Amino acid sequence: MQNKLFVIGMGPGDAQLVAPRALAALEASTDLVAYGLYLDLLGGVCDGKTHHQLPLGEEIARARLALDLAAQGKATALVSSGDIGIYAMATLVFELLDQQLQGKENHPEWLDVEIEVIPGISAMQAAASRVGAMLGHDFCTISLSDLLTPWETIEKRLHSAGTGDFVVSFYNPVSKKRNWQLNTARDILLQYRPAETPVVLGRQLTRDDESIRIIRLDELDAKDVDMFTLVSVGNSESRHIVNGSREWVYTPRGYKKKLL
Amino acid sequence: MQNKLFVIGMGPGDAQLVAPRALAALEASTDLVAYGLYLDLLGGVCDGKTHHQLPLGEEIARARLALDLAAQGKATALVSSGDIGIYAMATLVFELLDQQLQGKENHPEWLDVEIEVIPGISAMQAAASRVGAMLGHDFCTISLSDLLTPWETIEKRLHSAGTGDFVVSFYNPVSKKRNWQLNTARDILLQYRPAETPVVLGRQLTRDDESIRIIRLDELDAKDVDMFTLVSVGNSESRHIVNGSREWVYTPRGYKKKLL
Numbered sequence: 044m045q046n047k048l049f050v051i052g053m054g055p056g057d058a059q060l061v062a063p064r065a066l067a068a069l070e071a072s073t074d075l076v077a078y079g080l081y082l083d084l085l086g087g088v089c090d091g092k093t094h095h096q097l098p099l100g101e102e103i104a105r106a107r108l109a110l111d112l113a114a115q116g117k118a119t120a121l122v123s124s125g126d127i128g129i130y131a132m133a134t135l136v137f138e139l140l141d142q143q144l145q146g147k148e149n150h151p152e153w154l155d156v157e158i159e160v161i162p163g164i165s166a167m168q169a170a171a172s173r174v175g176a177m178l179g180h181d182f183c184t185i186s187l188s189d190l191l192t193p194w195e196t197i198e199k200r201l202h203s204a205g206t207g208d209f210v211v212s213f214y215n216p217v218s219k220k221r222n223w224q225l226n227t228a229r230d231i232l233l234q235y236r237p238a239e240t241p242v243v244l245g246r247q248l249t250r251d252d253e254s255i256r257i258i259r260l261d262e263l264d265a266k267d268v269d270m271f272t273l274v275s276v277g278n279s280e281s282r283h284i285v286n287g288s289r290e291w292v293y294t295p296r297g298y299k300k301k302l303l
Numbered sequence: 304m305q306n307k308l309f310v311i312g313m314g315p316g317d318a319q320l321v322a323p324r325a326l327a328a329l330e331a332s333t334d335l336v337a338y339g340l341y342l343d344l345l346g347g348v349c350d351g352k353t354h355h356q357l358p359l360g361e362e363i364a365r366a367r368l369a370l371d372l373a374a375q376g377k378a379t380a381l382v383s384s385g386d387i388g389i390y391a392m393a394t395l396v397f398e399l400l401d402q403q404l405q406g407k408e409n410h411p412e413w414l415d416v417e418i419e420v421i422p423g424i425s426a427m428q429a430a431a432s433r434v435g436a437m438l439g440h441d442f443c444t445i446s447l448s449d450l451l452t453p454w455e456t457i458e459k460r461l462h463s464a465g466t467g468d469f470v471v472s473f474y475n476p477v478s479k480k481r482n483w484q485l486n487t488a489r490d491i492l493l494q495y496r497p498a499e500t501p502v503v504l505g506r507q508l509t510r511d512d513e514s515i516r517i518i519r520l521d522e523l524d525a526k527d528v529d530m531f532t533l534v535s536v537g538n539s540e541s542r543h544i545v546n547g548s549r550e551w552v553y554t555p556r557g558y559k560k561k562l563l
Contacts, residue, residue: 059327062424064319126424126438128431130556134439137553141544154546160432164322164386164422171388172420178386179394180452181460183443183469191557192440200441200467207463208456209443284401286414293397296390297451 045157047071048113049120050136052127052163053085057249060169061085065161069120076109077122093117106135114152126165130186130214133160166273167212170245173255175291177243177275182210182294187217187224194224201228205235210281210294213274217265225265225274232276233260241283241292246272257283257290305417307331308373309380310396312387312423313345317509320429321345325421329380336369337382353377366395374412386425390446390474393420426533427472430505433515435551437503437535442470442554447477447484454484461488465495470541470554473534477525485525485534492536493520501543501552506532517543517550 049068054060069075069088076095095112097105109121109132123131136158142148167184171177185200186192204211211232216225232240238261246254246269256267260276268274277283281294309328314320329335329348336355355372357365369381369392383391396418402408427444431437445460446452464471471492476485492500498521506514506529516527520536528534537543541554 054322057324059324060322060422062314062320062322064317067319126428128428128436129438130440133432134436134553134556137435137542137544137551138555140546140551141542141553144544144546158435160435162320162424162428162432164424165428168386168388168422168425172393172422175397175418175420176388176394178389180390181443181445183441183464183467185441186556193558196468196558200469203463203467203469204443206466207443207460209460209463282397282401284397284404286400286404291397291400293394293401295398296394296446298453298456 046113046116046155047118048109048136048156048158050127050133050158050160051120051122052131052161053122053124054163055125055166055169055249056247058085060164060249062161062163065163068159068161069122072118072120074112074117074119075122076105076112076119102132102135106132106139110136110139110150110153110156113156114150126163128160128162129165129184166214166245166248167275169248170212170243170255170273170275173245173248174243174257176293177277177281178210179294179296180210180278180280181207182212183207184212184214185228186214187228188215188221189224197224198227198231201231205232208236208278210278211276213276216268216272216274218270222265225263225268229260229263236260236279240279241277241281243275243292244268244272245275248273257292306373306376306415307378308369308396308416308418310387310393310418310420311380311382312391312421313382313384314423315385315426315429315509316507318345320424320509322421322423325423328419328421329382332378332380334372334377334379335382336365336372336379362392362395366392366399370396370399370410370413370416373416374410386423388420388422389425389444426474426505426508427535429508430472430503430515430533430535433505433508434503434517436553437537437541438470439554439556440470440538440540441467442472443467444472444474445488446474447488448475448481449484457484458487458491461491465492468496468538470538471536476528476532476534478530482525485523485528489520489523496520496539500539501537501541503535503552504528504532505535508533517552
């Protein structure tokens with residue numbers, strides 16, 4: 044068999060939301076490259092395999108290691124939660140490959156690795172499903188991390204999300220060192236949509252300690268959000284409805300209002 | 304057990320990408336409401352259940368029927384391909400529930416139905432994974448159907464996608480009666496990003512007759528696209544790379560260029 048690298052998204056956390064293809068790829072691998080917490084979610088399927096754990100923040104080293112292991116002939120799985128193609132490790136693998144193709148790396152052996160990317164359910168989808176149908180119409184995602192993207196670019200995107208009236212899901216809303224970005228994002232969106240626009244805060248989605256809150260846009264505050272929280276802001280038509288003890292948020296699929 | 308309605312996304316087509324929770328919910332149901340083609344993909348798990356097939360276009364009737372069946376005590380599954388929360392049936396269920404809560408419907412029995420939404424992998428994720436990592440940075444989705452959304456709203460969103468430099472995935476890019484919208488969308492995006500921006504055309508993704516083409520934005524033409532095609536347009540940084548017989552598209556996760 045050709046040298047193989049599986050690049051696998053394991054979904055939001057619940058084992059019942061992991062694609063069979065992702066599990067089969069894990070099973071076919073001898074070497075796993077992942078942040079430790081993701082592997083803990085998977086349980087027995089990882090037993091007996093070599094774990095290569097690098098700390099959070101060492102993303103480039105992880106992508107290199109995965110390519111190196113696969114190039115050495117080890118069936119390798121690079122693993123993340125959510126969809127590994129969305130703000131996650133997959134893009135680094137191809138960025139490294141691109142560097143090699145341009146002659147900026149010295150790892151021709153990487154070019155012989157057969158890569159298979161397996162998508163997973165992303166946090167925004169888990170959040171939307173838990174509260175009903177928040178992503179029922181046009182939406183966008185914005186990472187609020189300005190480590191790799193200049194804040195001016197992020198701010199321009201926030202205004203574009205506002206003018207386009209997209210439902211917005213924020214990835215990396217805060218970190219231990221960053222907290223002002225989320226409140227600035229809120230203030231920008233408030234220039235374009237009503238204060239009562241529903242916002243969903245989904246923490247540890249689909250896991251045992253899941254918590255979900257539905258608030259108004261003008262109540263959104265970075266102090267209520269941590270690294271494990273997905274923040275989704277409705278568009279100007281999104282509705283928060285209450286049926287007894289159950290609350291839902293949905294975004295209608297049309298703007299013509301004569302649907303029903 | 305309380306009257307139960309499962310609202311289930313079955314993913315892009317490949318049975319290996321269906322979440323175990325989705326299959327379990329199908330198995331627990333006696334009545335299935337779906338467009339016939341989706342059920343064909345599932346095979347044996349649907350045997351012995353009552354199929355309620357309504358034609359495409361009868362979306363509201365399907366959502367009503369699903370709520371009615373569940374309210375009658377039948378364990379019911381409302382099923383679509385992809386993620387049922389993204390441009391699909393889930394939002395109609397909650398829109399009907401909302402109408403009832405507002406007294407505009409006369410179906411109080413709907414309010415006693417316990418609803419569980421199960422997300423699935425959407426077409427844009429399948430396309431991105433097949434070509435590498437197209438959704439590696441901020442992205443948006445836009446439906447080009449102007450049946451329910453005025454074209455002016457869609458056009459505004461296209462400009463916002465342009466100013467924000469989002470990767471853009473088009474849902475409902477064309478239909479039998481609509482074809483000019485996609486070319487107009489292309490021309491709008493060309494005002495904001497280079498002619499050589501990579502575009503992925505993914506048809507029947509993850510299915511036996513899957514076909515994937517990678518073209519330039521200025522080559523995008525509605526005549527090459529049908530209802531079964533997902534169209535994703537890169538942002539200004541997205542890269543199309545060729546490694547021997549393999550082609551990839553990825554979107555770098557940052558704009559600072561000093562990543563590697």
